[in-house]
Amino acid sequence: MDQDNLHVAIISSPGMGHLIPVLLLRQRLVTHHRLIVTVLAVTTQTSPVESQLLTSVTNSTDINLIKIPLPDISNLLVPNDAIVTRLAVMMREARSGIRSAISTMNPRPHVLIADLFSSDVLPIADDFQLQKYVYVPCNARFVALTMYLHVLDNEVKGQYVDQTKPLRIPGCVPVRCQDVPDPMLDRDNRQYHEYVRMGINFSTLSDGVLVNTWKDLDPTSLDALKHNEILRSVVKVPIYDIGPLAREVDEANLEGNEVIKWLDKQPFESVLFVSFGSGGTLSGEQITELAHGLELSQQRFVWVIRPPTDVTKDGTFFTSGSGPDKPPDFLPEGFLDRTQKLGVIVPLWAPQVTILNHKSIGGFLTHCGFNSVHESIRGGVPMIAWPLYAEQRLNATLVSEELEVAIRPTVLPAEEVVGRKEISKMVRSLMEGEEGKVLKEKVKLLRESGNEALSMNGSSYKSMCEFISCCKKKMKSD
Template identity: 45%
Template sequence: MELHGALVASPGMGHAVPILELGKHLLNHHGFDRVTVFLVTDNVSRSKSLIGKVLTEEDPKFVIRFIQLDVSGQDITGLLLTKLAEMMRNALPKIRSAVMTLEPRPSVFVVDLLGTEALAVAKELEIMKKHVLVTTSAWFLALTVYMASLDKETLYKNLRSIGALLIPGCSPVKFDRVQNPSNYVRELAESQRIGAEVITADGVFVNTWHGLEPVTIRAFLDLENLGQVMRGVPVYPVGPLVRPAEPGLKHEVLDWLDLQPKESVVYVSFGSGGALTAEQMIELAYGLELTGQRFIWVVRPPAEDDPSASMFDKTKNQTEPLDFLPDGFLDRTKDIGLVVQTWAPQEEILAHKSTGGFVTHCGWNSVLESIVNGVPMIGWPLYSEQKMNALLISEELKIAVRVNVGDGIVKKEEIVEMVKRVMDEEEGKEMRKNVKELKKTSEEALKNTHIPSTYFTQN
């Protein structure tokens, strides 16, 4: 019987890239004959441009299809989690119809963490194996399933009293706005729902590896800790699922990098969804200028009230004036800096020998891409679980410094300090050493899959 997998990704490159990479792994290493990937999006042309031409080329064994959502008139207000969860809920009928058209009918179904309601669709269609891919850390999975194990009253009591959740076998997770959890009741309810649905799957894949999160992964294997919360559902680390740099890619940014000294450039990007306020953009510009450090900065228009605004931005702003930057900034920094509008080839930039540091929003994709290329980071979290990621890389892994975002605007003086700590000081040398050691563990992890070879063919 032909082994056919159907994989579904929520909107956003942070979900699409790991799903696509998992699909390639299933074809190349786990005996699949065919993989069909469904990417849910509210903008097909933008999604196609972001995933690149290589993946969208026709391949009968690896098919990518887009599920177009019309979000006009729909309530997708609130924080990013609730927006994406509602979009995936609205996509369920289209996901069901799309999977039903597949021939042969898939025997394996995988959906990411924000689309767990689609597991019920797979069950209805009698797909043999149903899985969840966690596109972020094992620590975030731990938080999600542990929250689901608590009733609402206990959860709120924990948040009000200590402002944290003490997860068995893991580092505790501290919350913002803990004085009144009812201020974000929708987000907590969605999180508890997702955690409850995760343990209805046959297995959970996580975009991590043992060398990156050994304590948390052991907690999932321990029946006295998270193993008990998972109720027997196995957890498999399958990372790092990151898109490899394309050798020989031609781009003006890479041409500029070729002219710079080794590990001398700071790369600044807040992901495909991140946005800063106008005031913060000005502080960042002045901070970069004052460092005197070579830099590449991917800029998008500012947004005043939504740090994830760029995720739903339909505009093409590569040619719009950069009048939100300080007067004269581009002229004053033209000899040491390169400002790129909207998009740059991130994987290739991080893989380049001239790149020495990465100012990142700490999206998990970006964190892993930095690690697999041995680049230390300056963590600047904006939304979702990015604060957890920033804590992990700065306090536990010691491969990053973290800006203080708690006071609102990050001032230019702090930006200068952070860049110098990573690029010039002994602390930065130690971080560089640590991240290159982690890079080695990531290479080993890719060689040694943790999914049993007969897993997908067993009834």
């Protein structure tokens, strides 16, 4: 099938966790399906790491990227507005810049793909007679819940977190109320209404939804999105499972990296990697308990650490960056001296994909952002699920209770402090216990399943081909 002339524009909302999936989708479309792809990246210019990534992409000779500057939105927000609200406002205010960028593109794209926080941008496609899709780099259960939420909004009385029974989505595994994404925690908050609006946009403003998942990750939800009559009456548009799209190991710029050099000297699968993503933060008390827990476990570790915050669990979402080389001063007294032979502390940022694919890594203590979940599975690394914000509780339940490739604390880390003894027990169980061995076997089988889905005859490859074929047919008919 000749696909060389199909031109796709993909819009990314601000944040490393949003830009990376868009770049992965772009890479997949270019390298495996020979499409022309342009990325339109809305950026706040507040994250050093995001700025470095954008600069490297801009300087690349084979990537078409247009940076969309964000207008001043300070008068449209109040200080306590949550992330979903801020992102929604940002993307609505960026519409003029996006429209202007598309108007000057030559050749003009045939297809516009908006990431999940950019759905309000989709009507721009009508101005240029473009096809329009949404790309959601999350699991199928999140997509089903998001698109069905306006129905629940009419059916459920009171706060979701106060319900005594799980939320039922036709054809899907019921969602426990404690697992709902952050915007559903308070129906009186502005971000809840933005989230409901977003789910409605997916089905009313788009020609289809691309989901970064594959059939074996959550087969029940994916099947319901595609075939359940009741859910389909709400979803309406085609669903394309195209994942798992995850970053590959990049050996460039790692020469002399002290963490990799240290890992090279450690025994096979003996090191626990600890990281809470580009935006996750812990309280000072939780950092202290985590430090003592790692020390008590006597297991090797690499810990990417950020200064504590007691305000929010997503405290560095828009400001994450590389940090100082000096050891942090907020760790327990004497911790660094006592653990200098056990572990390595890395301020703020580390090459996560390379670390997760290193032979010395045997476990990953993660916030369960979906990028990190994919990267852990693709690396064949079992997890300790430590959800903090967004849809991470949904992800944690999926990987720990259904896929059984992770263990998790008995309390929700976003609500209660996880104690050092429990941390030590989980780490030892994962790294040297029988439970850990079972998890490792299952995650490696899941890795093979993901690889198979992306192969030439795999389900995700075929689904992507269906999407492209649909776009080609519409392009020729216009």
